[in-house]
Amino acid sequence: MSISFYDGSAPVFIRTLNALSAILTKAEAHAAANKIAPGDLLEARLHPTMYPLTKQVQLACDFSGKACARFTQTELPVMADTETTFAELQARIKKVLANIEALPPAKYEGAEKREITFPVGPGQTMTLTGQQFLNHSAIPQFFFHCTTAYDILRHKGVELGKRDFLGVA
Amino acid sequence: MSLFDSSVPAFIQTLTSLSAVLDKAEAHAKARGIQPDALLGARLFPDMFPLTLQIQHACDLAGRACARLAQVEIPITADTETTFAELNQRIGKTIAYVRAFERSQFDGAETRNITVDVGSGRPVPLSGQRYLSNFALPSFYFHATTAYDILRHNGVELGKRDFLGAV
Numbered sequence: 001m002s003i004s005f006y007d008g009s010a011p012v013f014i015r016t017l018n019a020l021s022a023i024l025t026k027a028e029a030h031a032a033a034n035k036i037a038p039g040d041l042l043e044a045r046l047h048p049t050m051y052p053l054t055k056q057v058q059l060a061c062d063f064s065g066k067a068c069a070r071f072t073q074t075e076l077p078v079m080a081d082t083e084t085t086f087a088e089l090q091a092r093i094k095k096v097l098a099n100i101e102a103l104p105p106a107k108y109e110g111a112e113k114r115e116i117t118f119p120v121g122p123g124q125t126m127t128l129t130g131q132q133f134l135n136h137s138a139i140p141q142f143f144f145h146c147t148t149a150y151d152i153l154r155h156k157g158v159e160l161g162k163r164d165f166l167g168v169a
Numbered sequence: 170m171s172l173f174d175s176s177v178p179a180f181i182q183t184l185t186s187l188s189a190v191l192d193k194a195e196a197h198a199k200a201r202g203i204q205p206d207a208l209l210g211a212r213l214f215p216d217m218f219p220l221t222l223q224i225q226h227a228c229d230l231a232g233r234a235c236a237r238l239a240q241v242e243i244p245i246t247a248d249t250e251t252t253f254a255e256l257n258q259r260i261g262k263t264i265a266y267v268r269a270f271e272r273s274q275f276d277g278a279e280t281r282n283i284t285v286d287v288g289s290g291r292p293v294p295l296s297g298q299r300y301l302s303n304f305a306l307p308s309f310y311f312h313a314t315t316a317y318d319i320l321r322h323n324g325v326e327l328g329k330r331d332f333l334g335a336v
Contacts, residue, residue: 131174131175140310166304
């Protein structure tokens with residue numbers, strides 16, 4: 001058996017998006033139990049110049065959803081960043097999961113060698129092979145925002161452990 | 170495709186970034202008269218690991234993942250680092266260790282049985298592919314990102330480019 005490009009991409013995103021959803025469920029419960037306004041967590045940041053929790057979740061959704069669209073040469077999902085509640089963030093995660101799960105593994109065939117051009121800043125793009133894009137952009141970016149979402153919640157006192165991040169039951 | 174492609178270059182990339190991030194943190198401390206220990210021992214919450222341990226864990230995860238996938242002896246490194254220089258040495262050693270693997274050592278790694286405790290308190294058998302995708306890579310990025318987040322939280326001027334490094 002040899003591995004396909006699909007194995008190292010979509011399932012990784014799916015697994016951690018599900019973990020992120022469960023983490024947000026715990027955060028919402030923590031807020032309710034401790035009479036914390038949900039906005040206090042949703043707008044929390046680790047530093048004034050960093051993005052708040054809501055944006056971290058939105059970016060995790062975008063990096064995973066867009067990467068899978070690029071690998072499969074399908075239309076890039078575009079989502080307005082309008083979420084202001086835990087329920088809305090959950091709906092967004094659910095939507096990106098549905099988008100990723102709808103892309104058949106066969107469409108990933110050959111993606112490792114295909115050139116992918118993606119934005120790296122205002123007016124700037126970069127072109128990498130699918131494998132390089134996965135290793136050096138999509139996966140690090142995705143885990144960066146998922147981890148920072150987790151770190152924000154831990155910093156705010158939500159009881160979570162690395163098992164929640166890894167999605168270990 | 171080989172699991173080599175999904176592991177070795179990714180670890181080297183982020184470990185190299187992490188080393189540059191630590192250089193910036195050390196320079197930040199020096200420029201502002203901050204004790205290095207204030208950053209090295211910083212945590213995001215009292216029951217989370219401090220910066221030093223986040224770096225040590227990231228190094229261990231990268232080295233051990235490669236060793237497990239290639240079926241060579243697992244490297245054991247004592248956690249003795251107490252300065253930025255020592256942490257950078259550890260990262261440097263880890264990069265050299267990971268870089269020394271040959272692609273052929275990863276042949277068939279995706280189906281190799283790897284038994285590890287992934288956090289449930291008991292070792293579970295996983296295929297090499299699952300071990301890398303479900304445990305080693307997420308854990309590695311978890312500790313690397315948390316090291317970055319600790320430094321950002323403490324005012325070190327860093328951007329996501331520093332985390333991603335030069336592609």
